[in-house]
Each structure stands twice: as structure tokens, then as C-alpha cells.
Amino acid sequence: MELAVLAISIVVLLAIRVPVGLAFLGPCLIYATSTGLSSGYTLSTAFNGVNSFPLLAVPLFIFVGVLANKLGIADRLFEFCLAGLSRVRGNLAYVNVGTAVGFSWMSGSALADVAGLGKIQIPAMIRAGYPYGFASGLTAASSLIAPIMPPSIPAVIFAAVATVSTGALFAASVIPAILMAVGLIVYIVIWTARRPEFTSVPFDARRFGKATLNVLGPLGTPLIILGGILFGLFTPTEAAAVAALWMLILGLFYRTLRFNLIWTALKETAVITGGIMLILGAAAVLGLILSRARVSESVASLLTGMTDNPLLFLLMVNVLFILLGMVIDATAIILVTVPVLLPVAMEFGIDPIHFGVIMIMNLMLGLLTPPVGSVLYVTSSVTGKPVDVVFKGIMPFLIPLVLALILVTLFPDLVMFLPRALGF
Structure with missing residues (x-):
């Protein structure tokens, strides 16, 4: 009864828009x-x-993403992709996904991605004749690649809670992120095939060469982060610090770094980090409560009594995480459910790394769905359009994203191939 009252209290506080950390911590x-x-x-x-x-x-990873936004890295990536894909019909749609993939190696946050790139991509696509729904929906959907592709902030949190290798989880996330990008590209191919009004422009070798030179520095960031971790040069924390230093060096080299810019980036990082850490602390208390109440054992008994099929268990978990992600912050869900569900998953013979990737992909889909849907609100804020209009534009893009999730669920080797190849 006491746990039921606790759960109801948290739900009510979340429903009336109390900040997530306080909604958990108070009760x-x-x-x-x-x-x-x-x-x-x-x-x-x-x-x-x-x-x-x-x-x-x-x-540190948040700081890298904020700096990348402030220093104009998004503009450089956008210009590079646009110059390289100029001859492709409907090129701005492909540029949208390509820029999101490039920026994802630096930001680790869907909100940073859509806030930074949305201001560039959506107006450019609308000026080129793309419908608002398609432009905003594609931008919001492609932003989900950022929290999947390393350096993924949810992956760092999951690895800390589940006590698994962050490097292994980073490596495991690469192919799922690429699958999401490929799924969006396939949808673009189908969508543009029926719209001959979108034409290509001649390839400009000089423009492409200049854009390539301008993007060489930013493209060194993923080499520092993932390369340093995978080859044992840095821990993930050290890689984040080196990446932040690299961003500052790029800002000095490009002459875009100013003291007020650093101060603003530090303040934004502190605000975002403070919110995450409050949720982490509150979830630790909730985890203590659930542990004392032996909730993990009860849930394990319930699920193992319902099925002995690992695939069916994963499908049930998918549905659960998507529903939870629609109403609760992803960080809180990771901290509360991992201690409960991960031991059950391991009883079914599911690798913790595979389980982590599935969990993160599910929770990120919640960023696109109401009533919480943080990416919905950021896209709405960037474009000045109502949230319901943004959601209508996003809905078709949920199909390729969900298909990528299903593939990752059904075929564990898609996740585990890189970690095993790299010796994790």
C-alpha cells in the first residue's frame, strides 16, 4: 500500500509539471x-x-555539445553535406540526416541536436519548397541519432548504473545508430521518388573542397572520443575532457571563441547537468526503497512466470519502455528500472550491453511522443509552430525508427558485433 501511494504521488507530481528530480525526491x-x-x-x-x-x-560531454553549437560547428557540417550531395535530388533531406549523424559524434543529446541544427535545417528546407511537416519531422527524428551514437549521455548513465563497460556500450551503439539513419534515408528515397519538383544542382568542386577543409577539425572529435576509448588511450571521462579541450582549440583556430561564449556554455552545461544529477540522486533513493521492498524479486518472479522465451520478454520490455518514455524522463527510467529488470534479463541469457542498447533506443523514441516528448517542444520552440503540428510531421518517421528497434531486438549480433570485434 505504501509503495502504491509513493507511485501515485510521483505520477501526480509529474502530471502537474513538477520537475522530474523533485517529483521523485520529495515523495x-x-x-x-x-x-x-x-x-x-x-x-x-x-x-x-x-x-x-x-x-x-x-x-563534459554536455559541454562538448553546447560548445559545438556555439562555435558554429553545425553550420560547417551542414555546408559540407550540402556541397557533397548537391547533385542528389531532394538533397536537403539527405543533408538533414547526414548533418545529424556528423553532429551526433559531438553532442550526445537529441535536444542539443534539434536546437542547434533545427535553426539551420528547417528554414533551409522550407525555403526550398519542402512541407513544414516533413522538414520538422525529419529534423526531430534524425536528432534521435545523437543519444544513440557515441558519445551517448544515456549510455554513460546506463553503464554507470549497470556496471558495464562504457566503451563496450559505445561500440555496441554504432550499428543501431547507423540503422536508424539508413531507415530515415530509405523513407526519404520513397518520399522524394513521388515528387519530381525537387531537383539537383551541379556539383561545385571548389565549394566542396572549401567545405571539406572547414570540417576537418570537427571531424577529429569522434576520432578523439571513440578512437581514444576503443584503443585504450582514455577512459570515457578522460576522452570527454580531451574532446572539450579540442573544441576550445577549434574555437581559437576558427576565431569564434569569446569569453562570453565560454561563460554561456558553462552556464548551460551547469543547468542541464544540475537537472540530470538531481534525477540521479532522487533515483538512488527510490532504488534503495525498491531494494528494501524486494521489488526486483517480485518483478522477476512475475515475468519469469509469464514466459520463458527471451524474445517475448524483450518484446514486453520494449512496450514497457516506450510507454514509460512517453511520460517520464529517460534518465529517471534508467536509474529506476535497470536494477529491477537487468537481473531478469540476465536470467533469460540476454547480454547487458544488448539490453542497454534496446533500452536506450526505446526511451529515445519517447522524446518524440506526447505528453512529455521533449524534442517535440524544442522543435516547436525553434520553429514557432504548435506542438500538435510538429507531432503530425513526426509520425511518419516513427516507422523507420521503430523498424530499426525491432531489428536490433531480433538480431543481437547487430549490437554485439563491434564490441566482440574490438575485444570487449
Whole structure:
């Protein structure tokens, strides 16, 4: 009964738009103290939930993404893709996905992606004659590649909670992210095939050469992050710090770095990180409560009693995560459900890395769906259009994204191939 009241309290607070961290922390503190736990022990649990060296990578990767936005890296990537794909019919749609893939190696956040690239891509596509729904929907959908492709902030958090290798999870996420991009490209091919009004322009070798030179520096960022981790040169946290330093060097080289820009980037990073860390601390307290109530064992008994088929279990988990992702922040879901569901998944013989990739892909789909749908609101804010109009534009693009999720669920080797090849 007490747990039911706790759950209802959290849901009600989320429904009335209380910040996620506070919506979890308040009821959890009241529950913990009312059941005999000292307030000091409860607060120390919250503190220990964020007192983790691997989690230090989170603010650093956020800082890299914010700097990439502020320094005009998105513009350079956009120009590079546009110059390279000028002869392709409907090229701006392909440029949209290509820029998102390139930017994803630096940001790790769908919100940073859509906020930075949306201001460039959506107006350019509308001026070229693309319908608003298609332009905004594609931009929002392609932004989901960022939190899947390393450096993925949700992956860092999952790895810390599940105590698995961040490098292995980064490597495992590459092919699923590429599948998402390929799915969107296939949809673009089908969509543009019925619209002959979208024509190509001649290829300009000089323009392409200049754009290539301008993008060489930013393209070094994924080499630093993923290359450094996979070849054992850095830990993920060290790679994030080196990437942040590299961004500052690029800003100096391009002469776009200013003190006020650094100050603004630091403030944005602090605000975003503060929200994430509050959720982490609150979820640590909730995890303590669920552990004392032996919820993990109850859920394990329930699920193993329903099926002994690993695939059916994963399909049920997919549905659960999509529903949860529609109403609760992804960070909170990872912290609350991983200690409960990961042991069950391992009983079914499912690799924790495979489970982590499936979980992150599911939760990121929640960014595109109401009522929470953070990417919906950011896209709406960037373009000045109502959220319902944005969602109508996004709906067709959910099809290739869900198909990519199904492939990753059904074929574990798509996820595990790179980690195994790299010796994880």
C-alpha cells in the first residue's frame, strides 16, 4: 500500500509539471523517513548516487555539445553535406540526416541536436519548397541519432548504473545508430521518388573542397572520443575532457571563441547537468526503497512466470519502455528500472550491453511522443509552430525508427558485433 501511494504521488507530481528530480525526491524522502530510515542515511544515499567517477563524463560531454553549437560547428557540417550531395535530388533531406549523424559524434543529446541544427535545417528546407511537416519531422527524428551514437549521455548513465563497460556500450551503439539513419534515408528515397519538383544542382568542386577543409577539425572529435576509448588511450571521462579541450582549440583556430561564449556554455552545461544529477540522486533513493521492498524479486518472479522465451520478454520490455518514455524522463527510467529488470534479463541469457542498447533506443523514441516528448517542444520552440503540428510531421518517421528497434531486438549480433570485434 505504501509503495502504491509513493507511485501515485510521483505520477501526480509529474502530471502537474513538477520537475522530474523533485517529483521523485520529495515523495521518496517522505516515504523513507516514515518507514524508519534516517534522513541522514537517505540523503547520503542520494549523494552517493551521483558520487561516481564515470558520471563525470556527463557534464563534459554536455559541454562538448553546447560548445559545438556555439562555435558554429553545425553550420560547417551542414555546408559540407550540402556541397557533397548537391547533385542528389531532394538533397536537403539527405543533408538533414547526414548533418545529424556528423553532429551526433559531438553532442550526445537529441535536444542539443534539434536546437542547434533545427535553426539551420528547417528554414533551409522550407525555403526550398519542402512541407513544414516533413522538414520538422525529419529534423526531430534524425536528432534521435545523437543519444544513440557515441558519445551517448544515456549510455554513460546506463553503464554507470549497470556496471558495464562504457566503451563496450559505445561500440555496441554504432550499428543501431547507423540503422536508424539508413531507415530515415530509405523513407526519404520513397518520399522524394513521388515528387519530381525537387531537383539537383551541379556539383561545385571548389565549394566542396572549401567545405571539406572547414570540417576537418570537427571531424577529429569522434576520432578523439571513440578512437581514444576503443584503443585504450582514455577512459570515457578522460576522452570527454580531451574532446572539450579540442573544441576550445577549434574555437581559437576558427576565431569564434569569446569569453562570453565560454561563460554561456558553462552556464548551460551547469543547468542541464544540475537537472540530470538531481534525477540521479532522487533515483538512488527510490532504488534503495525498491531494494528494501524486494521489488526486483517480485518483478522477476512475475515475468519469469509469464514466459520463458527471451524474445517475448524483450518484446514486453520494449512496450514497457516506450510507454514509460512517453511520460517520464529517460534518465529517471534508467536509474529506476535497470536494477529491477537487468537481473531478469540476465536470467533469460540476454547480454547487458544488448539490453542497454534496446533500452536506450526505446526511451529515445519517447522524446518524440506526447505528453512529455521533449524534442517535440524544442522543435516547436525553434520553429514557432504548435506542438500538435510538429507531432503530425513526426509520425511518419516513427516507422523507420521503430523498424530499426525491432531489428536490433531480433538480431543481437547487430549490437554485439563491434564490441566482440574490438575485444570487449
